[in-house]
Structures are given as C-alpha cells and as structure tokens.
Amino acid sequence: MSGKLVDNDDYPRQDIDVYAVRFARNRIICLQNDHKALMKLIEDGIHDVHTAARNKRDSENSSQQTSSEQIQDLQMAFLQVNELSPLSPAENAGLRVGDEIIRFGSLNIENFDNMQSVANVVQHSMGQSIPIIIRRGEHIHHLNLIPNIWHGRGLLGCNIAPIHKR
Incomplete structure (x- = not known):
C-alpha cells in the first residue's frame, strides 16, 4: 500500500503493473472508508438499542411498583x-x-x-x-x-x- 511505484530516476518501475497497483490501492482505500462509515452506523444503532432497553427497563421498574392487589x-x-x-x-x-x-x-x-x-x-x-x-x-x-x-x-x-x- 505504501511502496514506491517509481525507481530512483522517477520512472515507473518495470517489474510491476503500476496502473493495476494504483487501481487496487484506490479500491482498498474506498472500501476502508465504506467500512468506517458502516461501523459508525452500527455504533450509533447499538447506542440507540441500549438507550431504548434502558428506557424500557426504567419504565418496567416504575410499573413494577404496583399495589399488592x-x-x-x-x-x-x-x-x-x-x-x-x-x-x-x-x-x-x-x-x-x-x-x-x-x-x-x-x-x-x-x-x-x-x-x-x-x-x-x-x-x-x-x-x-x-x-x-x-x-x-x-x-x-x-x-x-x-x-x-x-x-x-x-x-x-x-x-x-x-x-x-x-
């Protein structure tokens, strides 16, 4: 991902397909960004689920304080x-x-x-x-x-x- 694509004279290296490497690097970076965005959505969703569960538990605890009848x-x-x-x-x-x-x-x-x-x-x-x-x-x-x-x-x-x- 970070290796040089040019030789010491700043010419493209002959032992690799520079276009394919640059394309693959770009694709990996895009996928990493997509992954970060999805992980952020999942994290927000987990927070929402836990907040809803906490609110439900609190409301159940208050409703459990019912009369013996x-x-x-x-x-x-x-x-x-x-x-x-x-x-x-x-x-x-x-x-x-x-x-x-x-x-x-x-x-x-x-x-x-x-x-x-x-x-x-x-x-x-x-x-x-x-x-x-x-x-x-x-x-x-x-x-x-x-x-x-x-x-x-x-x-x-x-x-x-x-x-x-x-």
Missing part, C-alpha cells in the same frame, strides 16, 4: 384443566386434572376474552413450546406445553375451561 390479580387463575388424555402432549408437559392455569403463553386473566384466544395461541404454536404457569394446590409450577398432532383428539389432549372472567 394488582400483583394478586396477576396470580389469579382463569382456566382449569377438566379432562386429560393419557399419552397426550398435555400429560407429557406435566398437566393434571384440576390444575388452574394462571398464564397460558401470552394470555393471563387481564387479557383473556374467550376460549377462541386460547385456540389461537395453540394453533399458532403447533410444534413450539408454550410456557404456562399453573397452580396445583398451594404450589405454582412453570411448565412448557408443546401442542402437536398425536393419536387422540386436538393438539393438546386435554379439556380446559374458563373459571374466572373479569
């Missing part, structure tokens, strides 16, 4: 397992008859409208894990349910029904 509402079950088929995806996930569902994927007591919303979550999660939070007696359990086709009816192999609606 709101926290209690989020622990309320809205679905209950009424039936469970043997060897079904629901049984494989660890569900039992009588389990009360506090959270089913993105659904909880706050945003649950009807059983169609549960069906939508199941249909869109076929073959993928749905995180669920259940209450079994006095204990809270976190399970992963994978809706899938099996030898029985439906994708879950259980019957769930609403138990509480706001």
Whole structure:
C-alpha cells in the first residue's frame, strides 16, 4: 500500500503493473472508508438499542411498583384443566386434572376474552413450546406445553375451561 511505484530516476518501475497497483490501492482505500462509515452506523444503532432497553427497563421498574392487589390479580387463575388424555402432549408437559392455569403463553386473566384466544395461541404454536404457569394446590409450577398432532383428539389432549372472567 505504501511502496514506491517509481525507481530512483522517477520512472515507473518495470517489474510491476503500476496502473493495476494504483487501481487496487484506490479500491482498498474506498472500501476502508465504506467500512468506517458502516461501523459508525452500527455504533450509533447499538447506542440507540441500549438507550431504548434502558428506557424500557426504567419504565418496567416504575410499573413494577404496583399495589399488592394488582400483583394478586396477576396470580389469579382463569382456566382449569377438566379432562386429560393419557399419552397426550398435555400429560407429557406435566398437566393434571384440576390444575388452574394462571398464564397460558401470552394470555393471563387481564387479557383473556374467550376460549377462541386460547385456540389461537395453540394453533399458532403447533410444534413450539408454550410456557404456562399453573397452580396445583398451594404450589405454582412453570411448565412448557408443546401442542402437536398425536393419536387422540386436538393438539393438546386435554379439556380446559374458563373459571374466572373479569
């Protein structure tokens, strides 16, 4: 990149293609400038992402300072397992008859409208894990349910029904 292209008498060197070397040097310099510009854009983007994450975390921290009543509402079950088929995806996930569902994927007591919303979550999660939070007696359990086709009816192999609606 910095070697001389002329000899001691200031004539072009005969052992190299001066035009090709100058062209290659120019191309490398242009690419280096493009690289610097892209790295600057990436750096600015990273700063923006971290600023947004910090703002989100700060807003979540302020919203987490909720009353104990709101926290209690989020622990309320809205679905209950009424039936469970043997060897079904629901049984494989660890569900039992009588389990009360506090959270089913993105659904909880706050945003649950009807059983169609549960069906939508199941249909869109076929073959993928749905995180669920259940209450079994006095204990809270976190399970992963994978809706899938099996030898029985439906994708879950259980019957769930609403138990509480706001």
